[in-house]
Amino acid sequence: MNDLLVADSVSKNFGDFRALNDVSISVPKGSIFGLLGPNGAGKTTLIRIINQIMMPDTGRVLLDGELLKPEHVRNIGYLPEERGLYKSMKVGEQALYLAQLKGLSKTEAKERLKYWFDKLEIGDWWNKKIQELSKGQAQKIQFIVTVLHQPKLLIFDEPFSGFDPINANLIKDEILQLREEGATVIFSTHRMESVEELCDHIALIHKSNKVLDGKLTDIKRQFKTNTFEVGLQTDTVEMVTNTIKEKFEVLPSSFRNLNDDVKLNIKLNGTDTSNDLLSFLTSKAQVHHFVEVIPSASDIFIQTVKNN
Amino acid sequence: MNHLPLIIKREYLTKVKNKSFIIMTFVSPLVMVALFAVVAYLSQLNNDKERTIAVLDETGVLSDVFENTEYTTYTILTDTSLKIAKELTKSKEDFGLLYIEKSSDPKNVLSRVQFFSDESPSLGIMSSLEEKIEKKLSDNKLFNDGVDLEKIAASKTSITIAQETFTGEKTSKIDSYLKLAFGGAAGYLLFMFIIIYGNMIMRSVIEEKTSRIIEVIISSVKPIQLMMGKIIGTSLAGITQFAIWVLLGSILMLVLSAILGVSLTELQTPQQDIMNEAMQNPKIANEIQLGLQSFFNLPIGNLVVAFMFFFIGGYLLYSSLYAAVGAAVDNETDTQQFMMPILMPLILAVYVGIFTVIEDPHGTVSTVFSFIPFTSPVVMLMRIPFGVPIWQQVLSFAILVCTFVFTVWFAAKIYRVGILMYGKKPSYKELYKWIKY
Incomplete structure (x- = not known):
């Protein structure tokens, strides 16, 4: 069993509306799994099913090979997008309460809270009320509460919203460290740069259907178009450009660098290799820049959603 | 995992530690007693003119x-x-x-x-x-x-019908008043309790929604557990508050009457005289004695047991509905349209209780309403002092329990869906759809 979580043909209807249609995902152990999709695609529904907030109409969910059951809540830590804390309750009391709901004993919870409060240097907040904290500060508490019971599976829905860049980095490092310690992370966000940075697997849900999933590198390979970004130096710009255009499919390019006279995106035909292109170019001009164009997560997202 | 005790504890402690709750608990009896004293004093003034x-x-x-x-x-x-x-x-x-x-x-x-x-x-x-x-x-x-007026005066006779049941219990008119007072107090108490603490439950559900903590919580506990924990925790807080009110109120009343009693007797000679006169009048003295007797004639055991059962049953029935309303809306101003159907049967119960039970405690209307689950707690509590057959009480309670199970199921359905719904106020049609999710 290499997958910590498997959702198998999960469907869910709300009245006449089909929120999830036969969606299957497999989250490998120790991965950071990006669950992506436009607004209203059904991500939150899937996440709620994994958290047993809702039951699927059909299909099943397995955690570590076992059919999901109520005891599993202590193996899952969930940071929902719509999140908050009891405003008039004290930070410490509240964290203890939420930890106990996850099945920790009071003494154990206290110990771990102390560790986390020291680690994030917020020990003096213990007796403050949530309403006295700023939004970012409250988010920190929320993060601690999510990970406190050391769950095998962590689900973060837009974890960085409300954080300044410094704290966002801090939380990002904590997530990476938790993964090092063996946790598996499901990560749902619209910020594609953090997907790029963190995720090794992704699944894309669009209009209640899963339209794409797999290893991010595999998907990128699948989406690449054998296009190369090229920067050349020559005195005869027009002539060089035209000769290239005769032999290859050429698209305009707009990368930035200091002193290239010709900037092009060149797409290879079926049989040509990058070496063929490179040797062709070196015979025509001085090559300063030669990079394969790899589609970004954002490109893949937009392209997939548009095509479906 | 059973988190119910934990949830109850939190709900109870947050309520009890809440500043406005504490103020309400300790200030209300003071205000009530003060108000009472002021009214008494003012009516005194009025007479003095x-x-x-x-x-x-x-x-x-x-x-x-x-x-x-x-x-x-x-x-x-x-x-x-x-x-x-x-x-x-x-x-x-x-x-x-x-x-x-x-x-x-x-x-x-x-x-x-x-x-x-x-x-x-x-x-x-x-x-x-x-x-x-x-x-x-x-x-x-x-x-x-x-006509000789003296003869007329001499011809006046006074008859008191001695009432007695077939089993030999003596009853009297005072008896009926006393029963009415007890039944009315019990029914009215339940009514007040439902409204005050039902609202409190509703507000605490709305608070969880507006503070957006709800999804965090229900990823750990089942919504029905949370709902029941809320209802029970809030009720315990309510009982605590009520107990303090009763205790504090009676102490204050005692103290006040001890202090004011002296000055009141000075002011209140006419009334005092009437009382003295009444005590000396054998007829009235007799009635007071009868009154005491009727108090001991009340089915006190039955009353206490029935009060507990119907109070809890009725309270749970309504508070689950309050919780459902809280879950269905985003803020308190939106609750109005859903409050009406809850308040209507409750108010109906009190009116039926007051008007028909006085008229005829065992008449068709009062009997029927003491079986309809939404009115039965109040109406039955008002009827019981007049002696209701045990089978009727048991049947009525059984119906109440069945309905209670149903409303809790119904409320849990609404609650489960509603707590995750933000934005627009749902219509009744949408609520109906939620039940089927």
């Missing part, structure tokens, strides 16, 4: 009926016209002028009686004046017809 009423009696036969009392002085005017009498009364700033016009018809003594005043007189003053005149005139008539 002395007034003078001028009487212009053209017939000449009624003058001796107007005897001065402690607060009312009568000035008998003679040999003046109405016009002068009016001016005189006005200039002396008397309370009013009673004008008795002589009749030209020898059969009648007077043609009409009028009262002139600046302020309109109270009903009490008017009826006492009317009574005085009527009494005198009818006495006069009887006297003129040759």
